Each structure stands twice: as structure tokens, then as C-alpha cells.
Amino acid sequence: MRVDPCFFCGRPSWPSKGITFMRNDGKSFRFCRSKCHKNFKMKRNPRKLKWTKAYRKNAGKEMIVDSTLQFAARRNVPVRYDRELVQKTLKAMERISEIRSRRERVFYKKRMAGKRAREVAAARKLVAHNEHLLPRLRGSEKRRLAELAAERGVDVEELEREELENIRTSKKSKAFGGETRRLRVRTDGGVEEITESVGGGVHEDDDGFDDDDDGMDTD
Incomplete structure (x- = not known):
């Protein structure tokens, strides 16, 4: 059983699989799939397509010189x-x-x-x-951190990095114009965030009940 490589992409073309194209001069071309056959008919260069063996060898992503590759050579x-x-x-x-x-x-x-x-x-x-x-700190924040660093005897840059990290982690998503967000304590002890419009209307939760029906709100 002889497994010929695809003429275009270099993948193995198994017997009874793929496409064989016979040119008028008698030369045969073996393709593993119709994708390679179509690209061959469009006269595309396999060295310029990233999914071919020729491109990978040219880009240094495949082994070119190796003793194990000699065993795959055709011997008639x-x-x-x-x-x-x-x-x-x-x-x-x-x-x-x-x-x-x-x-x-x-x-x-x-x-x-x-x-x-x-x-x-x-x-x-x-x-x-x-x-x-x-994100940057304001001048007042920098002066406050400098005074705090002088009192504690630590580096100012370290405190600024910690402050910026706290700002990034504590930053919440803003509500749309005309809406406010607040926390609501449920009867079972849980806490959830609700969005309330400026006119006083409250958006409904996923369960279909209004937020004003039960529970107490906290700022």
C-alpha cells in the first residue's frame, strides 16, 4: 500500500481517497481533498497559504533535515x-x-x-x-499617599500601585442615563442589586415580581 503526499498541502493521500488529476502531458497530481484541488486550479502558491506543509517548512515550523524523513522517500x-x-x-x-x-x-x-x-x-x-x-491619581490623592508613605516609611510608588489596583477592582458598571443602582436586602437574608429609573419605577427581576413588593432597601 502506497500513501502518496498531497501535491498542494503535503498531507498523506490514502488509496481510494482524494482526487487524482491527469494533465495532458501525462503527469499526475494527487490531492487529499477538494480544497487542495480547487486551490491548485486557481493557481495559488502553496508557500503563501499558512495551512500547507510548504508554508510551514518555509517559515521554519517543520523539520526539514532529519534522518527519519528519508524513509518516506519513494523507492521504485x-x-x-x-x-x-x-x-x-x-x-x-x-x-x-x-x-x-x-x-x-x-x-x-x-x-x-x-x-x-x-x-x-x-x-x-x-x-x-x-x-x-x-487610570491616574489626582494631585490630592498623590499628596495624601506621600504623607501616608512618610508616616509608615514605605515606598510611595507601591502605595500608588495598590491604590490604582483597588480602583480597578472596585469599579462597577455604570447605569444608563436616568437610572440608579442600589442594593436590596431580601427576606431570606440575601442581597441583590436593582436598577431604578429616575421617575421612581423599578425594573422587575427575572422571577417577574416587582422589587417594591417585599424586602427592605439599603443605600
Whole structure:
């Protein structure tokens, strides 16, 4: 059984599967699916499509030089059938696939080394470029934190970072124009947030009852 690679994407094209195109000059092209066949007829370059093996090899995302890849080369040498040779060949195929998968994992680990550091550097560059969009403290707040830091003997920048973090975590979503939000204590002891319009109307909860029917409100 011969498994030919797809002419366009490089995936294995199994026997009785896929599409075979015969050109007028007698050359045959094997495709694993209609997607590759359509892209071939549209004369697209497989090196410019990210889902093909040619693009991945050209971008350095696939192993190009490896001894296990030599076993997949076509050999048009007729060999007499031998049962022992077939068994050895099957065992060798399993062993080669194991070695290739292990080498691919090592190749991927080396290729992805330092990715976290590059992401952190890119994030820091983005924050530094858009620093004017970050929330800032008022002058009075900075003076208050400076006095507090002088009393406690700690760093002012650390207190400012803590204050900004508290502002980000405690920031709530604003209500629409003409609406106010307040907390309501239910009879069972629970607390829920309700939205009330300026005219005094209260929005209904999911259960269909008005908020004014039961419970007491707190500011």
C-alpha cells in the first residue's frame, strides 16, 4: 500500500481517497481533498497559504533535515514478497513514527523557547506606548499617599500601585442615563442589586415580581 503526499498541502493521500488529476502531458497530481484541488486550479502558491506543509517548512515550523524523513522517500525498486520482511517493515514503521514524534516535540520545544519573554516584552511595550490611557491619581490623592508613605516609611510608588489596583477592582458598571443602582436586602437574608429609573419605577427581576413588593432597601 502506497500513501502518496498531497501535491498542494503535503498531507498523506490514502488509496481510494482524494482526487487524482491527469494533465495532458501525462503527469499526475494527487490531492487529499477538494480544497487542495480547487486551490491548485486557481493557481495559488502553496508557500503563501499558512495551512500547507510548504508554508510551514518555509517559515521554519517543520523539520526539514532529519534522518527519519528519508524513509518516506519513494523507492521504485521491485522486491519479492517475503513474510518476514513485511513483519520487519511494519515494526520499523512503528519505531520510525515514535522517533519522529519525539524529535518533533523536541523541535517544537526549541522553536518555542523564549516565547513567554517575547510576549512580556511586547506587552510592556504596548503599555508604555499607551500609558496615557491608564487610570491616574489626582494631585490630592498623590499628596495624601506621600504623607501616608512618610508616616509608615514605605515606598510611595507601591502605595500608588495598590491604590490604582483597588480602583480597578472596585469599579462597577455604570447605569444608563436616568437610572440608579442600589442594593436590596431580601427576606431570606440575601442581597441583590436593582436598577431604578429616575421617575421612581423599578425594573422587575427575572422571577417577574416587582422589587417594591417585599424586602427592605439599603443605600
